[in-house]
Amino acid sequence: MSRGARFTERLDLLWLGATVGVGLLGLRLIHMQVVRNQHYSELAERQRTQVIAQAAPRGRVYDRNGDIVATNQPAFSLIFLPGKAQDPARLAGLADSLARELHRDRGELFERLLEAAREETAIHLAENLPLKTMFKLSELKTLYPGVDLIVEARRHYPYGAFAGHLLGYMGKIDRRQWQRLKGKGYRVDSWVGRSGVESRYEDVLRGVDGEIRMEVDAQGRLRRRLDEVPWQVGGNVLLTIDSRIQRAVEEGLRASPSGTGAAVALDPRTGEVLALASTPDFDPNLLLLPEWDSEKQAVASLPEFNRAVQGTYAPGSTFKIIMDAALLQESVVRLDERVFCPGFFQVGNRAFKCWEKKGHKWVDFLASLAHSCDTYYYSMGLRMKGPTIERYEKLFGLGRKTGLDLPGERSGNVFGPEARKARKRGWYDGDTANLSIGQGELLATPIQMALVAATVANKGTLWKPRFVKRLERPGRPPEDILSEPVGRVDLRPEVWDKVQEAMVGVVKGGTGQRVNIPGLVVGGKTGTSQNNLGDDHAWFIAWAARPGEVPSLALAVLIQHGGHGSSAAGPVARKAIEAAFDLASAKGHEAPAEGAM
Structure with a gap:
């Protein structure tokens, strides 16, 4: 090839390279001006806004x-x-x-x-x-x-x-x-x-x-x-909470002997929660404070444990209400039948003590609940047998969650021959005696016991408790939350009447006289939950009504390590009832408690 031809070929290649380079540069400019324009515009916009x-x-x-x-x-x-x-x-x-x-x-x-x-x-x-x-x-x-x-x-x-x-x-x-x-x-x-x-x-x-x-x-x-x-x-x-009742139970719990406990108040006609409290409590405002705030640091260690739905305790003598319902419904006892209480009850070679050491002497159905005679219930429990008592535990809702719309609710623990069998353990007469007075492995939450009181008050309806009445979402019609019955305790009408009468007797002339409020009909039951790790826990469950009306309040109060149900839990129950019925804290009948039950 001649020198001129080679030069021409090189020139052509140079032009081709230049053309390709310019073309690529043009494409890059087009990409930057058109394709990336939106990106750079957004970046510039973000830099000034x-x-x-x-x-x-x-x-x-x-x-x-x-x-x-x-x-x-x-x-x-x-x-x-x-x-x-x-x-x-x-x-x-x-x-x-x-x-x-x-x-x-x-x-x-x-x-x-x-x-x-x-x-x-x-x-x-x-x-x-x-x-x-x-x-x-x-x-x-x-x-x-x-x-x-x-x-x-x-x-x-x-x-x-x-x-x-x-x-x-x-x-x-x-x-x-x-x-x-x-x-x-x-x-x-x-x-x-x-x-x-x-x-x-x-x-x-x-x-x-x-x-x-x-x-x-x-x-x-x-x-x-x-x-x-x-x-x-x-x-x-x-x-559904009533602020008056809520404040009353909170003040009562804080003033209780231990300052630790729970209270639940319900409307037995609907299952609405009127009050639900647990102490020690906390101020949620303090948990909104900045992390470095000393007050927030002080409350950060407070337990969130809600004893009203998470605390489980032996119901003690409050369980005798369920026992009474079972005894009458199963025709195990006559109302006028009397049992002699010498202060203990012999089961085999073991003497089960009554809380009244000197004994209650002769007691019938109504007197046994009024004075919480353990000997009467030991005797009747052995007559009725463990399987029947266990069946009534379940009928009244023990051993299962109530369905309250709060996380963390516990179911408690059923105690009886069937439950023992599931754990591959035997059942003995001593267990029946313990169960008859609400002790042993039987455990219940305060809200479960409030529902027991409500079920007696309304004569048989088990409600799913609820604490929300209405939801109001923007742009939607209000949503009313309806009451939901979840069970029925079918007893003869005369059985319900007698159980209610027995509970009224507790308040009028028995261990619950601290809650005898003039102008109201109050039925209640004291209880002591035995505790091997310290002082016993105190219970009081009740319902209340104006004369001639159906009960509109049912409640349960538990004072942890409170000792006696009447003296520790009774005053809290009284405060709640007075608040519910707009009563001043009248002196009423302040008879001394008969004892620990």
């Missing part, structure tokens, strides 16, 4: 009379809006200042600030700030561009510890919850219900968060509000 999430106010919680028991109030939050180019040294200085003012871990704060700067995303650094702290932190706004304070709605419980175990409390969402709920609009720093009503009805109470889009300068300082997506407030929950 920030979106601040606004937590929606939660719905309110009301008691049955419309009294607000959970609501919201304004609170200050500290936010950080990173600018375009954040100097790590300045962020470190900000972390130092925040750690000092908030008593927080400096390293954790620095990591959060760095992450916000990398993601160019606004974050919450602290919430629900006390005024004193807020004023101190406001000085940082001038020193560190991007730091700001905003006002948000925060949960508030106007009556403090009122119904704390029932209402529950709020807490920050954890990582697992957030992964599950982020599709529903939850943020990584959202607040959620942790227990009680706040948790169970989270889907009703939670609103829809809003957003504010702000223009910021290169340092992250807010310049102006661009637009806003308003939040939507959550729905409301109307409870």
Whole structure:
């Protein structure tokens, strides 16, 4: 090939390479100008705007009379809006200042600030700030561009510890919850219900968060509000709780000998929960305080254990009500039949003691319950036999959950030959004697025993207890929650009449005279739950009515380590009954308790 031809070929290749290069450069320019244009526009937009999430106010919680028991109030939050180019040294200085003012871990704060700067995303650094702290932190706004304070709605419980175990409390969402709920609009720093009503009805109470889009300068300082997506407030929950009764039982439990216990009050006509309390209790407001607050740290160790539905105790002599129903229904005893009580009852070579050491002498059906004579029930229990007693335990709802709409409810424990057989253990006459007075392995929760009292009061209907009356979701008709009967204790009418009469006798002239309230018909039963690990537990269960009316209140009170049912649990029951019927705390009949049962 000639030198000229080779030159021409090289020139052609050069032109081809140049053409291809220019073409590729053109395609790159087209890609940058057209395809990537949206990306760079979005990036530029994000660099001059920030979106601040606004937590929606939660719905309110009301008691049955419309009294607000959970609501919201304004609170200050500290936010950080990173600018375009954040100097790590300045962020470190900000972390130092925040750690000092908030008593927080400096390293954790620095990591959060760095992450916000990398993601160019606004974050919450602290919430629900006390005024004193807020004023101190406001000085940082001038020193560190991007730091700001905003006002948000925060949960508030106007009556403090009122119904704390029932209402529950709020807490920050954890990582697992957030992964599950982020599709529903939850943020990584959202607040959620942790227990009680706040948790169970989270889907009703939670609103829809809003957003504010702000223009910021290169340092992250807010310049102006661009637009806003308003939040939507959550729905409301109307409870069946009566604040008067709830306060009465809470005050009574706190003033009890041990300060530890539970009380449940029901409407026996509907199964509505009128009061549900457990002590020690807690103020859910304190659990909303910042992590560094000393008051929050003080309550953080308080148990969330709800004795009303999770505590299980031997029912003691309150079980004699079920025994009476079984004895009459099964025709095991005549009303006028008398048993002699010398202070003990012999079963084989073992003497089972009556609580009255000197004995009750001769007692019949009504007197045996009024004075809680153990000897009578030992005798009748052995006559009726363990399998029959066990069957009546189950009939009255013991050994199974009540179905109350709260997490963590326990079922208690049935005690009898069948239950023993399932555990591959035998059954003996001594076990029957123990069971006849509500001891041994028989365990019940306070709400179960309140339902026993309610079942006697309404003569046979077992209700599924409920504490919510109505749900009010935005944009929907109100949803009324209906009562639900879950069982029936079918006894002859005269049996119910006699059991009620026997319970009235306990209050009028027996171990329950502390709860004898003029102007009311009150039926009750004291009880002592034996405890091998310390002082015995005290019980009182009751129902009450105005003369000539059907009972409208049933309740159970348990004082842990309280000793005697009459002296420890009786005063709490009296307070609850007086509150339910709008009675002043009249002196009434303050006869001394006859004994421990």
